Amino acid sequence: MRASTSDGASTPRRASGRARARRAVGRAEATARASASASARGDAGDARFSFRRHEACVRTTLRERCGAGLVDARVSDAFAVRANAKRGVTTTTEAWSSRRLRRVRSTYVDGGEGAQIYNCAAYPACEACDAPVFGVDLICVGVGAARKILIGVDLQPMSRDRDYNDAYVPKLLKLRDGGALSACAEALNATTPSKKFYEDATYFSRGMFFARPALANEETMARSLDVVRAYLDVWLDRLDEAEREAEAMDGACKFGLSLEDVRRCVLTEASAREAQDAHDAWQLKHDPAIAMFASWYGEEWARDFAETVLFPGARG
Numbered sequence: 001m002r003a004s005t006s007d008g009a010s011t012p013r014r015a016s017g018r019a020r021a022r023r024a025v026g027r028a029e030a031t032a033r034a035s036a037s038a039s040a041r042g043d044a045g046d047a048r049f050s051f052r053r054h055e056a057c058v059r060t061t062l063r064e065r066c067g068a069g070l071v072d073a074r075v076s077d078a079f080a081v082r083a084n085a086k087r088g089v090t091t092t093t094e095a096w097s098s099r100r101l102r103r104v105r106s107t108y109v110d111g112g113e114g115a116q117i118y119n120c121a122a123y124p125a126c127e128a129c130d131a132p133v134f135g136v137d138l139i140c141v142g143v144g145a146a147r148k149i150l151i152g153v154d155l156q157p158m159s160r161d162r163d164y165n166d167a168y169v170p171k172l173l174k175l176r177d178g179g180a181l182s183a184c185a186e187a188l189n190a191t192t193p194s195k196k197f198y199e200d201a202t203y204f205s206r207g208m209f210f211a212r213p214a215l216a217n218e219e220t221m222a223r224s225l226d227v228v229r230a231y232l233d234v235w236l237d238r239l240d241e242a243e244r245e246a247e248a249m250d251g252a253c254k255f256g257l258s259l260e261d262v263r264r265c266v267l268t269e270a271s272a273r274e275a276q277d278a279h280d281a282w283q284l285k286h287d288p289a290i291a292m293f294a295s296w297y298g299e300e301w302a303r304d305f306a307e308t309v310l311f312p313g314a315r316g
Helices: 007-040 052-066 162-166 169-176 182-187 218-254 269-286 289-297 299-310
Strands: 071-073 081-084 089-097 101-110 115-124 133-141 148-156 209-211
Touching (some): 052 101, 052 133, 081 289, 089 289, 101 299, 115 218, 133 218, 148 218, 182 218, 269 299
Antiparallel strands (some): 071 089, 089 101, 101 115, 115 133, 148 209
């Protein structure tokens, strides 16, 4: 079932939903800040670096805007929470779906000062044929001079077709390059992604925000949260548009109306599903996080986790 997308009635509901989401996100972030501050008091001093606020922002916003018909996907106990006490690392994962979203999968790695990682992928329902996948990859690993931080946020294209990408990539470029996020780009040391992982750009857009901040501090947390919020807003707007476009095209075809004034969808529902599954298959083959999980929890667990939880579409 596709969400209502007629211009007359749904626009006020979306505006109201966005306002509610903003308020809910504010409350969730305040709670996350208070929790971090409380856990860090005493010998620890300032609240430690983490991406918990980002996790709260994405979860709350998606559930507010896309939560109708929400169904929690059962992640088996073996994968929902996994800990390595010796290494001091715990990985938690949740997944769910709704009428508007085929699947949302969120994974957080908490390794104290040595590892803070947040990864989330939101797949639109295939009825919204031309909507991209929303992806967040925030990584902080190592300590001292060996610490590495990576900020990656993108609306991952399910087609390289020009019309498909022109529907949203220019908005991302405007945001990132001289727009509302230009200060964030400068502060976070935005750069070009390494070709080691991104040489095949099939599932990454030209508007991807990629940065390697120098410091694990409050500014990096705040600026990267601004990026996540902004890209999430663009993605939700594109999801709204893609739903309207698919409905308009369906209606025109059903009633034999002219397609002259209708944006033709690049993908069909079937090809959108195939593209999302192909995306998972590519990620399963290339994602360097699988090796990292293997170092913590063993190769067998990491491979099973990747195939059944991280990228289940690879199974077809």
